[in-house]
Amino acid sequence: DVVMTQSPLSLPVTLGQPASISCRSSQSLVHSDGNTYLSWFQQRPGQSPRRLIYNVSNRDSGVPDRFSGSGSGTDFTLKISRVEAEDFGVYYCMQGTHWPRTFGQGTRLEIK
Amino acid sequence: EVQLVESGGGLVQPGESLRLSCVASGFTFSSYGMTWVRQAPGRGPEWVSAITGSGDGTSYRDAVKGRFTISRDNSKNTLYLQMNSLRAEDTALYYCARGTVSIDPWGRGTLVTVSS
Numbered sequence: 001d002v003v004m005t006q007s008p009l010s011l012p013v014t015l016g017q018p019a020s021i022s023c024r025s026s027q028s029l030v031h032s033d034g035n036t037y038l039s040w041f042q043q044r045p046g047q048s049p050r051r052l053i054y055n056v057s058n059r060d061s062g063v064p065d066r067f068s069g070s071g072s073g074t075d076f077t078l079k080i081s082r083v084e085a086e087d088f089g090v091y092y093c094m095q096g097t098h099w100p101r102t103f104g105q106g107t108r109l110e111i112k
Numbered sequence: 113e114v115q116l117v118e119s120g121g122g123l124v125q126p127g128e129s130l131r132l133s134c135v136a137s138g139f140t141f142s143s144y145g146m147t148w149v150r151q152a153p154g155r156g157p158e159w160v161s162a163i164t165g166s167g168d169g170t171s172y173r174d175a176v177k178g179r180f181t182i183s184r185d186n187s188k189n190t191l192y193l194q195m196n197s198l199r200a201e202d203t204a205l206y207y208c209a210r211g212t213v214s215i216d217p218w219g220r221g222t223l224v225t226v227s228s
Binding site for chain 1: 124162171212213215216217219
């Protein structure tokens with residue numbers, strides 16, 4: 001199985017400051033169709049995960065533009081330009097290129 | 113609005129069975145592959161199984177192969193997960209989600225607890 005490794009696992013951030021989460025895969029996520037199926041999800045306490053980013057860098061409808069995704073191959077990053085109170089929660093990356101699909105272990109974004 | 117509503121969870125003993133359902137609305141169900149994901153208490157999501165839009169292709173994680181069966185009824189806009197020979201380690205909140213390479217949205221989940 002493809003192992004997805006996130007870092008850091010805990011990220012204390014001050015409101016208004018930037019934040020960055022890394023996600024590395026044990027194999028390239030470039031699919032034979034040329035796409036790279038790497039998604040980012042946010043999960044707030046008591047809620048279902050919500051997708052923020054798909055195919056590395058495409059923001060979902062309604063997701064603030066302070067969220068951005070980048071990367072290629074095996075190395076990916078989610079960035080928040082200025083953290084707001086509603087951004088706190090746990091963030092997961094997920095690969096959809098290989099079977100079985102796999103998630104990172106999660107990064108908890110918390111108030112500093 | 114796209115909606116996914118899961119049901120069928122509950123408390124069962126090891127070795128017993130459950131069938132989960134997920135009713136979809138707000139999109140053309142048969143045009144989308146669908147996925148089941150589970151999340152044990154205090155842990156991250158874990159992909160379980162997926163099925164193509166027509167239902168002719170399925171995939172499972174190794175830990176559930178031979179015990180779980182994913183299926184769908186496109187005439188009823190419903191996704192299923194038949195779970196047999198349940199184990200304590202299957203205890204989790206089970207979500208259905210639209211898509212198979214990138215999944216969105218997710219339902220609210222149905223809780224499965226396997227305990228004697």
